[in-house]
Structures are given as structure tokens and as C-alpha cells.
Amino acid sequence: MIQIDNLSKRIGEVQALDQLSFSAEDGQITGLLGPNGAGKTTCLRVLFDLLKADSGAAFVDGTQVDKEPVVAKQGLGLFPDPFGLYERLTPREYIEYFASLNGMPRAHAKEATQKVLDSLKMTDIADRRCKGFSQGQRMKTALAQAIVHQPKNIILDEPTRGLDVMSTRVLRGILSDLRAQGHCVLFSSHVMQEVAALCDRVILMSKGKVVAQGSPQELIELSGENNLEDAFIRLIGSDEGIAA
Numbered sequence: 001m002i003q004i005d006n007l008s009k010r011i012g013e014v015q016a017l018d019q020l021s022f023s024a025e026d027g028q029i030t031g032l033l034g035p036n037g038a039g040k041t042t043c044l045r046v047l048f049d050l051l052k053a054d055s056g057a058a059f060v061d062g063t064q065v066d067k068e069p070v071v072a073k074q075g076l077g078l079f080p081d082p083f084g085l086y087e088r089l090t091p092r093e094y095i096e097y098f099a100s101l102n103g104m105p106r107a108h109a110k111e112a113t114q115k116v117l118d119s120l121k122m123t124d125i126a127d128r129r130c131k132g133f134s135q136g137q138r139m140k141t142a143l144a145q146a147i148v149h150q151p152k153n154i155i156l157d158e159p160t161r162g163l164d165v166m167s168t169r170v171l172r173g174i175l176s177d178l179r180a181q182g183h184c185v186l187f188s189s190h191v192m193q194e195v196a197a198l199c200d201r202v203i204l205m206s207k208g209k210v211v212a213q214g215s216p217q218e219l220i221e222l223s224g225e226n227n228l229e230d231a232f233i234r235l236i237g238s239d240e241g242i243a244a
């Protein structure tokens with residue numbers, strides 16, 4: 001479970017986070033939706049202890065991130081940019097390397113790697129170099145790296161950016177499986193349909209604040225509109241920076 005508690009952060013002239021509070025529960029997919037510049041990435045950077053907030057705190061399964069960063073990070077899996085894979089390694093080497101970076105002894109890392117290769121149905125590509133991989137194969141390798149240490153919480157920042165339709169579908173399927181296994185999945189997006197298709201709960205952000213939260217259906221009801229697109233525009237007060 002992720003808890004964001006009253007986070008504020010000023011970056012230069014910009015109030016990137018303004019008393020931001022929300023939580024993302026286990027066994028649910030939570031979407032952080034907001035236009036460009038809303039503060040989504042800033043919030044995730046604080047959650048990963050890459051950036052210190054001016055006030056407020058982020059918690060991973062009850063552990064305060066800036067007080068116990070090592071423990072907190074062990075509970076987090078960060079989905080990296082699938083286009084940034086190191087191409088000379090095979091998925092098996094890649095995933096094993098990240099397993100050992102997460103502190104697993106060698107034998108355990110090998111075992112965990114095989115398990116994730118099986119569960120993401122990657123055994124046919126496991127020992128090929130990543131160079132020349134399709135988008136879907138890259139995406140699976142990146143995701144395998146993020147979940148090999150079995151973090152309870154999986155964080156994805158704009159995960160479908162640049163992915164083709166097939167890869168996006170594969171990703172959606174995997175995220176649904178992670179939800180079914182009881183993981184907490186939190187992803188940021190400025191693409192409305194993606195959030196609508198996948199999320200149990202949507203945190204709608206604008207200018208560093210939560211402007212509304214709830215299931216897609218609750219947001220429609222809250223806005224008094226009759227579809228999600230109009231609901232989001234009504235709640236944010238503008239359609240600038242949100243993609244359909």
C-alpha cells in the first residue's frame with residue numbers, strides 16, 4: 001500500500017506539489033491522472049526518495065520513505081523505460097542482475113529470474129540478446145526487472161508511452177494479473193482511456209493537488225456529466241494536456 005500524506009514541493013517558481021494526499025491500496029490498480037505538469041512525476045520521485053519534499057511524507061506499506069529508504073525501496077518495483085534496455089544482455093542476464101542489485105544471493109536470484117521468466121511467458125526469448133527485440137519483448141523484460149524481487153507495490157510512470165497496441169494490451173494483461181495476486185499497482189498517465197480501461201480508482205491531479213478521486217463511475221457521478229471524458233474535463237476545469 002502506498003500513502004501520500006500532505007506532500008508539498010516547490011521547484012524554482014513552480015509549486016509542483018501542493019498538499020497532495022491520496023492512497024493506493026493492495027489488490028487494486030490506481031491511476032494518477034493529470035495534465036502535463038500536474039506533478040505526477042514529482043510525486044513518484046518523492047515516493048522513490050529521489051527528491052525531498054518540503055513538507056509531508058510518503059509511506060510504502062507503512063514505512064516512511066525518507067526515514068527508512070532502504071526498507072521502503074525493497075517494497076517498491078519501478079517499471080523502467082523499456083526503450084532504455086542494455087541491448088547486449090539477454091533478458092535472463094538483465095533480470096538476474098537486477099535481482100542481485102536488490103540484494104538477492106546468486107542462487108536465489110537465478111531461481112527468482114526463472115520464476116518471473118515463466119510467469120511472463122518469456123522462456124523463448126530468455127537467452128537472446130535484447131538487441132532487435134520488439135516493443136512487447138522489451139516491455140516484458142523491463143517489467144520482469146521491476147518485479148523480480150516480488151515487491152508488493154509496482155509503480156509505473158507513463159508506462160504505455162511509445163508502446164504499440166499489442167504491447168499495450170500485453171501490459172494491461174500483466175497489470176491485471178498483478179492486481180489479482182494482491183499487488184498494489186500505481187501508474188501515472190495523461191491518457192484518459194488508458195486510465196479508464198484499467199483502473200479501479202483514479203486520482204485526478206491538477207497543479208500539484210488532488211481535484212477528485214474515485215472509481216471511473218464515481219467520477220462521472222461526481223461531475224454530473226454522462227461520460228468519463230466530459231467528467232475529467234469538468235473536474236480539472238480544462239482539457240489542456242490530457243490526451244483522449
Ligand SMILES: Nc1ncnc2c1ncn2[C@@H]1O[C@H](COP(=O)(O)OP(=O)(O)OP(=O)(O)O)[C@@H](O)[C@H]1O
Pocket residue numbers: 011012014015016034035036037038039040041042043190
Ligand atoms: N527539475 C525541475 N526544474 C524545474 N521545474 C520542474 C522540475 N521538475 C518539475 N518541474 C515543474 O514542476 C511541475 C510538475 O512537473 P511534473 O514533471 O511532476 O509533472 P507531470 O504531471 O509528471 O507532467 P508530465 O505529464 O508532463 O510528465 C511542472 O510545472 C514542471 O515544469
